[in-house]
Every structure is written in C-alpha cells, then in structure tokens.
Amino acid sequence: MALAPENQPLKEIPPKAADLSAWYTAVCIKAELVSYSPVRGCVVLRPYGFGLWENLQKELDARFKATGHENAYFPLLIPESLLTKEADHVEGFAPEVAWVTHGGSEKLTERLAIRPTSEVIIGTMYAQWVESYRDLPILINQWANVLRWEKATRPFLRTMEFLWQEGHTAHANAAEAREETLRMLEVYREFAETVAAIPVYSGAKSASERFPGAVETYSIEALMPDGKALQSATSHDLGQNFSKAYDIDFTDADGLIKHAYTTSWGMSWRMLGAMIMTHGDDRGLRIPPKLAPVEAVFVPIVRGGDDRAVQRAKELAAALRIEGFRVRVDDRDETPGYKYAHWELRGVPVRIEIGPRDVDAQNVVLVRRDKTRGDDDHKTVVSENALAGALRVALDGVHATLHAQALEFLGSHTFVLQDRAAFFAACKNRDGMIDIAWCGRAECEAHVKAETSATTRNTHPLRGGETTCIACGEPATQRAYFAQSY
C-alpha cells in the first residue's frame, strides 16, 4: 500500500531506523547544516547550521547573564610551559593537543599549543587579577573555538575544531565553587529540556570519567535512538587544583593568603548533534522551535496566473516579524510539493500554506512538522488576523511534542535492574540507560567496560534500601547510569 505523500521517506536520506549513522550524516549534509572541508575532521558550518548555533548561543548566553556572568575572550595559543603546570590536566589532553612550532619559517623557542580548552590560560590571567577576597568571585564565560586532535570524527558529535562556550569562575571558598558548578549544571539541564526539547539525566561523573584536573565533574547525558548515551554538557568543580598550579591566590578577610576555588563548564555544538539525532525522522530534521533558524515558512500557491498569494504571504510575514517571529517566504519558482519536502528536510517547525482560496477567505493553513496526515491537527485553517496567536500555539505545540516523544523514549529505554546477568546483557545489547546500584569502584567500571563496552554516564544518590553493587556485589555507595556512549 502506498504511503500518503506526506509520510513518504525523502529521496535524499535513508530511513532513520535502518542505519542511524548513515541517516545522521545524510541529514547534516542534505539539510545544509554542514559541509565537509578540505581539512580532515573539520566541517564548515553553513548558514543554516550557524543559525542553529546562533539560537543556542542566544538562549544560553541569556542564562549565563542572568546568573551573573560576563563574556570575555582569551588567546587561542597557549605556551607549552603554561600548559604543563597542572600534571593531570596535561596528561589528560596530551594526545589531542596540536602544536604551533613555527612562526613563518622561524622555529619557535617555545611551542604553542592550540587550546583544547582554556583552563590554563584563563587561570594564569586570574592569578594576575585576584589579590583580595573582594576580587572574588570572578564569573567569566567565553564563546570560542577549540581544537582537539581526534582520530574519528563526525559532524557536530566529534570534530577536531569545534565551537563551544566555556565558563570559568574563581571563588573564595569550596562551598561557593561547588554551588556554582551545580548551578551551571542545572542551567544546562534546563536549557536541554526547554530549548532543545531533550530530556537528560544530570549527575556526577565517576572518577574515571572526570575532567583531567577536576575534583568533581558533572554532566547531562541524553539518550540517542541507537541506545547510546551522548554527553551533552559538563560542569567541573576544579577545587584548588588549578589555583595551586597557576597561583590564583588572594588575601582573605582573616588576613590569610589562600588559594581560590575554580570551576569550569561547557556546552559545544555537539548539543546540536544530540538535537538532530533525537528529534529527526525519515523526512529529515525536526528542529525545536526555539532553536529553529526559521520558525515558519510561507509557501504561497500560484494558480492559473493568480499570484496574489505571494504578495499576501510577504505582507503576513512582515507582520509576523514585527511580532518577533523568525519567518520566511519561499517564493521560488518551484512546485508547492517540492517546497514542502525541502523545508521538512530542514526541519522548519511550521509551514504556512496560502493560496488564492485562502487569500479570498483571508485565511492561511498552518501545518506542523510534528504531525502527519491522519493527525487531527496536522493542518489547521487560521484566519489572517488570528495568525500570530495560532503560530505561537503551533510552535509551542511542536516543542511539546518533540519533548514528549524524547521523554517517552528515554523513559522506555531506561532500565532499573537488580540482576547481574540482566545488567551485563542490557549493557552489551545497548538497550539504553541502565540504572543500577553501584559500588563506585574504578575496577568495577573497568570490568563492565571490558565485558560490554558500556561505562558509567553519571551517578545519582541511592534511593535507600540498596545494599550491593549490581555489577560486582561489593557494597553499593550510589546509583549509576551505565550505557555505551558516543
């Protein structure tokens, strides 16, 4: 039986369920988010993809400002002597650091690292800026690119150069630093849910998954359709490790010189990869409205030389822009069906069809990307003067659907297990997030990884009543989500 036209798969991409990897790559390319570049492992972020990033920036940045942070910018290059001060940190990043060795044809006396992250250079500057407890806290964020020499790359999920933000703060005491770390973790969690429409598990990382040099690392973890977890943001309590290595010290109110407590936290364009995989379907992207470069696209229908709909669409679009909507009119000389498929592939949340009949009746037809024929509210006729309100409702509806579907998936693919054999099988099968009582020991985690290739994603407190680790039988100290990961 033939599928209804709006339910047919696209020509450009394979079915999502058949091969997630192939689907993902095809969508990233065909929706014109990225292009491969002549540089191995580096992609070009095209205008439509950059539009996603800009919206992510706008939403996150507002949250950073609201929590008291300011933006600044630090150098791309880091002298080798600076990088090597914090032992764990250097060791952790050593294999991924790219080095500048020459200026022109002249060899440098000291190599310069291209930043894989900026704790070092920022810590060095903080050391100069901080003298008194009155100088604290320092709450700075930077939007930047970083470079890590990766072996296997994929658009957004892992590229050698990538865009991100990294927040770096310094505080007078440990409690305040921990509070900051957890505050920003919660900012990320809230962002993931309300902007990207992705439900996540947030919690502390195990010791082996910790950021090099951190006292404690927290993360938000999303679950992808193939059952693999995707770390979507991290927040680190660096304790005094970096302040000791980089001499960030200050005179406290009691007259004593003390080392500051620092934090760092970051989210990268990897979040966009999570969004693409979580929400996309066989027809392409489904972008949550708050991230969508185009929230609604007008497709005017011309009939028998009657092109009044084009002009009307432009007028209505102009009015919507004044209301703050990101809208576009597709007045190209293509058939409507072509345009429908074109914008569905690109994940535009709402399509607004307008033809001569609508112009006469002063109506438009709203079509939601999250609906297909058969759904009651797939297409709704809206009068022109009610358009702005109806569009708002439709966009909110799309977000709600995407979030609800993702939440349902996460819920139905999270397994609270009590049995050792079932636990190992689930990890190996890549069933999803496997939630067990855990001992917290690195040896146990390493064993599970060797047997199943799953690792802890993050941890959460015992509920009460658990006594032993499901994986190894030692005393349980916490609960952990195990999963294979990206």
Add this chain to the structure above:
RNA sequence: CGGGACGUAGCUCAGCUUGGUAGAGCGCUUGCUUUGGGAGCAAGAAGUCGCAGGUUCAAAUCCUGUCGUCCCGACCA
C-alpha cells in the same frame, strides 16, 4: 591507531573482471506551459575519473604510494 568498504558531472551511481581515450538518472541553464505533496515539453552546459608515481603503443580500468569519506573496534574534556 587496527579491520573492512568506497572515491567517476552539483547529487546518486554504471563503466573496471577482459586496458583502446567517459555514460545514465536526478539536478543545473534558457524558453514555453505549469503550481493546494517532490511538474511537463524542448534545447543546452557541465567531469584533470581524489591525488602522485609506475607498467604499457595506450590507464577510469592493472600495480604502488598517498589523501579523504563511511562502517566496526581502540582511544577520547
């Protein structure tokens, strides 16, 4: 970094086994007709066959190397 596969027109691919100097569909350009789910007709443009060597009278085709992409592992704030 290991195992496997693949690089031919903007895209998807055929041609390679058995060397003889490059094709199809889609897309693109122009014109006309069209337009409520991927339009039709006509004409036209477009490829150093990833790159570099080698074998040969002759290489997209055979050999070697190299770069890139994809898949599976390893590694991975």
